[in-house]
Amino acid sequence: MNQPELFPGQPHDSDGPVFAEPWQAQAFALAVRLRQQGYFTATEWAETLGAVLRDAGDDDGSHYYEHWLVALERLTLSKGLTERTTLDRRTDAWEDAYRHTPHGKPVELRTR
Amino acid sequence: MSSDHDHHHDHGHEHGQDVPSPTALRVKALESLLIEKGLIDAAALDAIVDAYETKIGPRNGARVVARAWTDAAYKARLLTDATAAIEEIGFVGSDRPHMIVVENTPTTHNLVVCTLCSCYPWLVLGLPPVWYKSSAYRSRAVIDPRGVLNDFGLTLDEGVAVQVWDSTAELRYLVLPERPAGTEGWGEEALADLVSRDSMVGVAKVAAPAGAAP
Known part of the structure; x- marks a missing residue:
């Protein structure tokens, strides 16, 4: 319960950590923006995230944004904003793109 | 992108x-x-x-607190309609839940938690720290607030009542800490520098400035 340790390179201010990794900030922004645009309500978000955190059980907060992402996927799927297979295929496609893009070139998805 | x-x-x-x-x-x-x-x-x-x-971080909250310490009329507005009083200072979020400011006094100490998930006054405090999101804090703050405060190094006198505020998606709390002794005549900006994030969540007090007479 004392001040958390900072990971190397972790963004923080004088009071503590902000995001541990860039993807956390991206996941955070996605949820904020979807809610701002009315794709789901603040209450729906709090309930979904709360349920994921409850299911995860004891957690010191360090996996918080992983739970955040699970909640975000659950809500976007249940709202029909995307589909599980599409999402899985796209995840694989990004991995593939990283593996096969030569050094120094921007990583881009291949034309599908 | x-x-x-x-x-x-x-x-x-x-x-x-x-x-x-x-x-x-x-x-x-x-x-x-x-x-x-x-x-x-x-x-x-x-x-x-x-x-x-x-851009957004605990500094926004610190400015709100410092203004309340130096301007009695602002403080009154802050305690009656925090959402509007915070907007008044120029902090306007497009995604803005209703805010309530709770004042610490010599006899009452306020502590903020979100037992459900991690609702937090982002507009004034930035992103929540890891411990705020931990299940240990979320569950213990309500059951054993004094124990939690002890863990943060804050021991309150027996006579001080502890009020715990459970944030929700629509309602966020900010603690107005007590102005420390030794800051008489200080300007808003210097005062804001003293105000820590933790003091606005209620797990700390604002420390008296170094060198100030007790």
Whole structure:
């Protein structure tokens, strides 16, 4: 319960950590923006995230944004904003793109 | 957002095309699909990341507290309609839940928690610290607030009542800490520098400035 340790390179201010990794900030922004645009309500978000955190059980907060992402996927799927297979295929496609893009070139998805 | 720009935020580009973690890839997948479908705008996402990462932080809250300490009329407005009083200072979020400010006094200490998840007054305090999101804090703050405060190094006198405020999606709390002794005549800016994030969540007091007479 004392001040958390900072990971190397972790963004923080004088009071503590902000995001541990860039993807956390991206996941955070996605949820904020979807809610701002009315794709789901603040209450729906709090309930979904709360349920994921409850299911995860004891957690010191360090996996918080992983739970955040699970909640975000659950809500976007249940709202029909995307589909599980599409999402899985796209995840694989990004991995593939990283593996096969030569050094120094921007990583881009291949034309599908 | 072009993937080129996106990659810029990822680690490892000096060493070739390291594959991001599976979790980071899932974020990229969801983000790119939502952008393609036109459901979400890449520039808006960047603006949010930038705002919460660099522009919004506990400094906003510290300015609100410092204003309340120096301006009795502002303090009265803050305690009756915090949402409007915070807006008055110029902090306006497009995604803004209702705010309530609770005042610490010599006889009452306020502590803020979100037992359900991690509702937090982002507009004035930035992103929540890791401990605020931990299940230990979320569950213990209500059951044993004095024990939690002890863990943070804050021991309250027996006679001080502890009030715990449970945040929700629609309602966020900010603690107005007590102005420390030795700051008589200080300006708003100097006072704001004294106000820590923890004091506005209620797990700390604002320490008297170094060298101040007790």
